[in-house]
Amino acid sequence: MAASLIGVFADIDDTLTTDGRLPAASYAALERLHEAGLFVAPITGRPAGWCDMVARFWPVTGVVGENGAFYFAYDEAERRMRRAFFASDAERADNRIRLDAIGQRILAEVRGAAISADQLYREADLAIDFCEDVAPLGKADIARIKAIFEEAGAVAKISSIHVNGWFGDYDKLSMSRRFAAEILGIDLDAQKYRIAFVGDSPNDAPMFGFFPNSCGVANVLDFIGEMEAEPAFVAARTGGQGFVEIVETILSAHGRSGNEMQREGADAR
Template sequence: MIPLSQLPVEEARSVRIILSDIDDTITTEGVLTASAYTALERLQRAGFLVIPVTGRPAGWCDHIARMWPVDAVVGENGAFYFRYDRQRKKMEQHFWATPEELRQNRARLDAIEKEVLSSVPGSALASDQSYRLADLAIDFCEDVPPLPEAEVDRIVAIFERHGAQAKVSSIHVNGWFGDYNKLSMAKTLLGDVFGLDWEQARNSVVYAGDSPNDEPMFAAFPLSVGVANIHDFEHRLKHRPAYVAKGHSGDGFAELAELLLAARG
């Protein structure tokens, strides 16, 4: 990973779209700081498309799409995208699964939840689970004392034994049924809403993230950036970001924003 300060100006100037994880990438220790929020607002006002791509739930994503200075949001690790049309005052929603598939998958996830909570002491249902529509989030350090890495791996193994996908974020293990992830829904959003084919997207996007559930995005986009805390997960990553910020979490995101704004002039 190359220090972000060494990103060529010409490469920074090619960026038109900022896709970014939220937890510990835009936020810092669970808090959306003034500097990170200001970075989002400055980027959007400068004409960039700004799109969070997160594991957070549908309930939160409705709020983010409506009230943050963003152009859309991908949530629950790719289960859907939401876009709020401010002129028409209408929320646009697109889901990977049908309502019936979501209902069937929830029953299967409920069984996994029971097994994880009974088998992995110290784990807990994520506090935002009641706002989720498509996935199951198991907390291993957000609102509980941090679990050892071996216990996090046990949670992943239980999901996978049931045939579910499982991804580790900086705070949760997220699991779901369906052949999608952050990347597949981001591609759908960029094509459906913004009319970008894949080559256009790859050459105009920067992705910022911090943890293993960002790997599909790191692998897909030539210009990808990890905030400094990506080093905590480096041993888990097969695909690392091309660049790494000096700043941790939201400070790293603000560092990226400043660089892009300066390059645009």
């Protein structure tokens, strides 16, 4: 099946990254996929501010951010960023007031939790940090954070570092569908067998369940039994190394290994 793939969707945190850093090998893997003619798009919980940079500077076709709140895609020919949001500006402003109140409740009830350091750059959701810049919380505390969101009527998803909450009937998959139609010009339901998704945590479950060629880096095993859907394939290695392993499998099936493509690039220079 890997030989028929036309593109790769991938989470960022603890999928492309290792211990909070983006290794050169992960970035090179994205570039090799792009150079091989496959579309590449991060599907992440990270904020709009980060996603603008990713869409503009990384070798990607676009990015879905804040767990499906929007997509950004940079049009090089027109030199402009295409942005599409699930909710209107007014709806997002109203939702922010409600989310801020939820955030204050979480901080009051769950000792050690914190508003994510990247919250300032978010457009649509609230991110509660449980291990990125704070001492790791236990699973019971993480579950309590999720429950507080849900008691207030919000949607909540657990990533490898945050609990993200928002108002709106969307997730990573729903915005990926829209991104595929409007930017890639494809019907995601019809083409799902030709696209791989790579992820690592419970907020990736909608993608794991949808794509037959869903892949997890090895740290996804920490969440087995806790997700609504699990990946069809799990790499032997964790984080960025696991992502590189999966990309090598894809490129080999396409008849071009990562090493071969690196040599071609060096020869061209």
